[in-house]
Amino acid sequence: MIYGVNGLDVHVLEAGYESAGRPLALLLHGFPDLAYGWRHLIPMLADAGYHVVAPDQRGFGRTTGWVNRYDTPLAPFGLLNMTRDALALVSALGYRRTAMLVGHDLGSPVAAYCALARPDVFPSLVLMSAPFPGPPAFPFDTAQSEAPAAQANNDNQTLAAALAALDPPREHYQQYLSARQANDDMWHPPQGLHAFLRAFFYVKSADWPGNKPHPLQGRTATHLAQMPTYYVMDLGKTMPETVAPFRPSDADVLSCQWLTEAELTVYTQEYERTGFQGALQAYRVFSDPELNAELRLFSGRTIDVPSLFIGGKSDWGTYSAPGALDLMTTRATTRMGAIELIDGAGHWIQQEQPVRLSQLLLAFAREAGGAHP
Template structure:
């Protein structure tokens, strides 16, 4: 597999393949990769983890700013994505490789391959925020700071406490049955994305893959004016159903049909400056080749409960490194896990410096408002 060609990248960003890392050949984009001279100090590393359905390419507007500021900025195509190879795309394959502990092993392997024993910061967006969170939680000696975008960290899975001699806690209500029983029957997108049909529905969407991605990105951005998120009162069907259908879907529809209803007009597409069609073609070209199953395996690992027991070893542990949270003001991702944003500030992260909700951005904050993200990110790193 060849790296992304320079023709689709900023002038000071390059792609390359790092072979033999935890069973993978990992494709990375990087800036600030110049070899230090005899009078130049080694550049501190900043590693950036993307979300779904994205790629290392989603950091194309951030990498140059970090490189210009003196950092070695590194964005891998994560396990299951893009030009990283060695993962199994079979739905029936063992999903053990997509455990968060193993994803963290991938990240450490990337740093070591590039000659870094530490990273100045772990930066994660969307699902990549989970990797950044557990990187900071598990290896504070490696990851000196943490930046989360669009997905707050509410703390590690908890082990039941003070239970001896007491009756067992009642079973949690079946949230999926409750959503299906609403007057407008609904389902949670993470459990849909874990189904066998999810990959085919999106990869071979009736509207075409390129238009599927166009609608998906539009629907979750600030361009979709109905994105006016707010805190939810709790993990109940009625509260969750207040979110748009890209999170709480109509029960009978797949994701391709869900986002097709919000396809932007030709005029809106032409006016889009943060994701012009030339940039979107990079995404659609990559996913046309790979499909979505690799990324969907992350959902499968989470919803199956397989990742929870090993993460319980961190019960009660906090993230104590300097941290910050940057997200779009129009991003429902801030609230999709009720209470997580508050827990992140009050208990999970003891050194959370600031929460930034950026105007004019939805879920894709580093693409929709890169100048403000770069300003906030560099100010935090230099503080």
């Protein structure tokens, strides 16, 4: 289905809409996923009595209305505008509130700002794979300070220089994804788009035995360099070059039930058609402090609705931003119920372990006390 919201024609996958009066479950995907990434979970939640809606987010898949160029204003891809996308979709569907809001990866901060800005519409929250450390804060009690207020945050530039100075030189994946060449690198990789996507999904899953995530002591170059190269890349290598050595064997591909070749072909065909630039715009926003300045509107605010964090035990995403998990539980939220790490799941939890995920979501929805079947 296609719905017109916030200047977009939003493509959604949905189930359970045939029966009136069902509570709404809204599922927000991440990168380089699509609404299709929820395909295993959608029928499970619909069978439990929900009207389940999973949109292709702004910049992704069959949602249109955004500009597919590198040289374009990035404000439409800011977190607050993507939050408006979600709010407008709920309204367009004829709902006053969601009964379940789930955000994975890039969808996690979008979902977090939904609950932060409009708890009346989003009265419970589930974050997956990407902990939310809270909104950026204004400097406090600086009026009488002799030092001028801090200007643009240069932490990212300092970290990039420190990573480049390592032996061998490294580069954070978000810096790479923000660069002009990233779209063409991934859209037209030497091994072919299908082979690139297969390796990318595989190396970030529990199927790759090299994933042994653990908390990092700090956001320094030496600590971040402990992560696999798909997170902290060898400087000068493209993402397709980075994941190519880890492409699974033919036997591994045949045995992969959570992402069959036919299912992966859906991703291949979509990205062959669109390229990756729209999906990459949000990373450019994340890396630019000026584009994130509007988030300080929520400086000091906490998420006060019942919340849950779900990660995969084999997913580095839980720890890729050192300190974010602790900040989420101690400062950013006031009603975080649990941290659930799922066995047999890497980054693609909703594809790798949908049955266990559905159990956790349905139990949390009952405990949160909102509308549910």
